[in-house]
Every structure is written in C-alpha cells, then in structure tokens.
Amino acid sequence: MVGAGIGGVTAAVALQRCGWEVTVLERAAALGEVGAGISVWPGAAAVLNDLGAKGIDQAAALSGPTGLRKPSGRWVVAATHLGIDLPVMIHRAQLHDLITAEFGPAVTVRTGYTVETVTQDDSGVLVNGSLRADLLVAADGLRSVIRTALYPQYAGPQYSGYTAYRGLADVKANDGGETWGPAQRFGIAQLIDGRTYWYATANQPAGQGGDLAAVIRRYGNWHDPIPQLLASTDTALQNDIYDLPLPLVPFAAGRIALLGDAAHAMTPNMGRGACTAIEDAGALAKHLTATPDLVTALTQYDAERRPAATQLVKRSRQIGRMGQLENPVAIGARDTLMWVGGGVARGAAALRRKR
Template structure:
C-alpha cells in the first residue's frame, strides 16, 4: 500500500498500527513517552470494539463468566435503583488498560516500527507526502496523540479544543475478594462505579464536582455503602484527573493526507464508557476504507463521513449523561432515580411479554 506514521501509542494508536499493518502498510508508531505502556486503570470493551479487535487478530479479549451478585445502579446508602439485568443490555468485557495494550501490541509484525521518546513538534504535508519534524516522511499520517493533540492543533489552530466538564475523576485497581457484581452508585454531584476485571481484580472510579486543577482525595465516598470504602482502602495508588471533552462541533477527521483518530478526534467524558472503544472502532473503519481499493483521498473522506457523525453523537450523549449524573439538585436527583427505576421495570416487563 504505502508508508504511514501513527503519532501516539495509546490504545487507539497501537490499534491503528495493527489495522494499517493488516491492510499492507509499512507503519512507524511514534510515542513521546520513554516506553510503551498504559496507565493503571481499567477499561470497558463493548461488543462492537471486541469484534474489531477480533477482526484484527487480537487475541485474549474475551468475556469470562464470573458468577456474582447482581450489578446495577444504587444510591449511596446501598438501596438499588435499577439492576443491570432489568435493563437487558449486554455488559462489556472489563480489562486492565495495560493488559489490553499488551494484547494489541503483541500483534505488531515486521511491518510496524516503534520509536519511543519521540516528541512531534512539526508536521507538514504536500500533495505527495507528510513530513514529521522535517525528517520522517510517509504517505499517510494518523494522529492518535490524545485530547491535547499537537497534530490537531497544527491543522486547526482556530479550534477551541478541550473543555472542562466540571468534575474530576479518581481511579484505582483494588486486589481483594468480593462477591459483588459492581455497577454505579449515583449521589448528589458524586458518582462511584466498580467492576471485576478479567484477571479477578476490581477496577473502580469515582467522580466529584469541583473547580479545575483542584487536587483532592476521594474521601466523600468513605461513608457510602459497602464495598466502596473497602475498594478505596485496598488500592495502592489512586489516580486523579480532571475530566474534559472536545468542544462541538468536532473538526473534520481528515485533512489532506492526515487523519485524526481517538481522543485527538473526539475525546468524550467517560460516562458512557465508550472512549477507547470508539478509538478502536476508528481504527477498524480506517482499515476498511483504506482496503477498499479506493485512492487515499477517497478512503480518508469515507472514514471521516462514517466516524465523525457517529462519534459526535457519543460526545453529546456522554456529556448529557455526565451532567445528569453530576447534578447536585436534590429534587432533580430524586426525579432522576425514580425515572431510572421506572425505566428498568418497564424494560423488564417488555422482555417478559
């Protein structure tokens, strides 16, 4: 096919590397960090993303059968609002981000070269190629360099970029024995969720409304229902990150020979648990359109036409759900919980009829 440069070696970037390799490209993956890897947190991989990974030959991302107590949505005192079984949707595979990253990079073959410790500071393109830092040339560049993408900024200097959602997130991995199906607990301006990973540990996350840049601890959750306090106490390292998403409307995912992918294209809040999955699906779509026999311009245009509308909807839905989850108004919280409970009962009745 040709040569490609992928900027960024997170989940989206390495999946793009495998995808391009599978359709015949020689690929160079550039990563700013000194070594490949991912942060110590969990990730939900929904069936659509699992299907893409299977198509790319990635092995090991499969559903494991773990019998435990019911999962669903609760109040801080532990009372159930709605069970996941009542809602009737298939739950995702839960896996450690580093483990998923390793499974994907294990598929790198001779066609993929990785350069770590490489900071991209200049990107230029002509009608025939793309140049990075004045030294690396390729036919195609895929920007998978995250929410604060240097490539996106160079392409669209007028774009507003990331916006703060109004809440921060705490994340951790707890190694303890629990007979609990997990789920989410929604309070007033705070949320806590946890799920069993396929290796048996538990991934948990909490969110709280606060000004951007505030360093804090997840102490608000110490008085919430079991096993939330135990999960926090059993965690060696708690990560904290302010949650941002990208300003709408999103910029085109294609400009010339450059394609945006993952958070560089459509960073969203984590409320739907779809961010990394959307990046994986981007890579699958990129492979499909570049393997269709069309020229590069036509393939990238088709990629943008498919993925930008789809991910715009996800950004909007995730943002709306985040606002609902983080509301501090007690009346709205009561109405919210009541509607979720009613919706679960209605869904259960429909399935039985």
C-alpha cells in the same frame, strides 16, 4: 502513526494487516499504558478479534452484573434485568499488551519522539521536517498537536466541571455498577485478573487535585463493598475530566487522519472512549483497503466515524450532567425517572424472553 495509546496501536495492527509499513511515533520513553480498568464493548471487541488480539473472549465471559444504586445501597435499576450486553472489563495495560503482541515486522516503534511540526503536499506528509510518509494517523490524544496544527481556530478541550479518581483493590467484589449521590458517583467493575477496578467522580474546580484520602473522606461511608474496596487500595489516580466541544472538526484533512481522543475526546460516562478509538482503527483500515485513492478513503472514513462519535460525545456529556446534579429536587426527579424507565425496560425484557 503518532501516538501509541490504545487507538494508535490498534490502528498500527490494522494497517499492518492491510499491507502497510507502519512507523509508530511515541513521545513517552517506552510503550505501555497507565491507569486502571477499561471497558471493551462488543463492537470494539469484534474489531480486536478480527485483528487477532487474543484474550478478549475470555474476558467477556467473566464480566459481572452491573446497575445503578443510591449511596445507601438501594438499587435504582439493575442492568441484569434489562437484557443488555455488558462490556469486557480489563486492565488498560493488559489490553494494550494484547494489542501490541500482534505487532509484526511491518511495524516500527520509535519512542521518545516528539512531533513538533507537520506539513503535507499532494505526494505525502512531512513530520519534523525530516520524516516522510504517505499517510499520517494522528492518535496523539486530547491535546493533539496535529489537530491544533490542522484546525488552529478550534477551541480545544473543555472542562466538564468534575474530576475523576481511579483505583485497583486487591479484593473481588461480588457485584458491580454505579452509585449516584449528590454531585458525586462511585463505580465498581470486576477485572479478569481477580482485582476490582473502582472509579469515582466529584464536582470541583479544575486543578484542585486529590488523593486516596480525599476519596475515603467522600465515599467511605457509602454502601458495601465501597469501604472495603477503598481499604484494599494502595493509591488513587486523579484526573480532571475534559472533552472536545461540538461540532467536532473533520477527522480527515488531505493525507492526515485524526483518530481516538485527538478526534473525539469524550467524558468517560459511557466507557466508550477507547472503544471508539478501536472502532476508528477498524474503519480506517476498511476504507483504505476498499478505496485505492487515499484522500477519498480518508473522506469516507470521516463520513462514517464523525457522526457516530459526535453522538457518543453528546450522550456521554448528558449522562455526566445528570450524574453530577447537586440540587435535591432535580436529583429526586432524575432517580424517579430512572426507576420508572427501569421498570418499563424490565417488563419489555420479560416479554422478549417469553417469545
């Protein structure tokens, strides 16, 4: 296993439960996750529950309302009216801890280990010329060394045109959701520990950077509770947003499987990146258990996961483009369509409740 992010550690637990001896190779000096909030949708929560990770159900029970607003605070559409499932909202580091707590003696972790070369033959995979394994799972992220080695002609990460800010406020917001303004958005989500996770996006060239002061300048006069959240935040993380171009490369090559961002890095507009990695891990373990031949099992894994991930990459990219519109006419048409669509969905939800 190369990479100990959310997808990598989930795969390690899943393979352990299938009877595999797993070595996790992590470039960082210690295990852990940085960042802020993360959404765990029902499919990923089901995988984690099957793996024995504890605390996800509790988190799901505490998820709050969400929806879409304008900077003035006027609601365009409220998700609570639509009858849709809401995700678990949890701090990324807390989720990582819940998963790694399931590591048993079959999982060995080697931190401070950088993978530089990978070769394979019919009998196994060789890492850095010395470490041999029957199977290599590449969960080494957006700029995956292993994906590049397998598919050197693939273009690799592409910039979306906007950057993202994330932060944690030590106050509890009464509601959540997203607010869309011209070329920028702001999102609010309640975490299970009582804090509020917020995130924001803004169109700008790659590499320009930004900090909490930049966020306050952009969003400090938007509707409540945004000003209060920013005032209760100590620092903001800033990351330019990239995804992988379509078509995605195969997730399996011989005895090597790609997983998570290494396979299908997507923009965060649907909150599905980590969830998709978790679902990858569940599917990988399922196919390795059901199919004795390893190469065939990985081919089946690719056949299941690549089409699903492709659709999510595409849809998330489309949502980002809509959310980052700058032209006032296009923004007006977008908001009208969403308001009308929300009304139709509310009516359908009301009919379902009457049945």
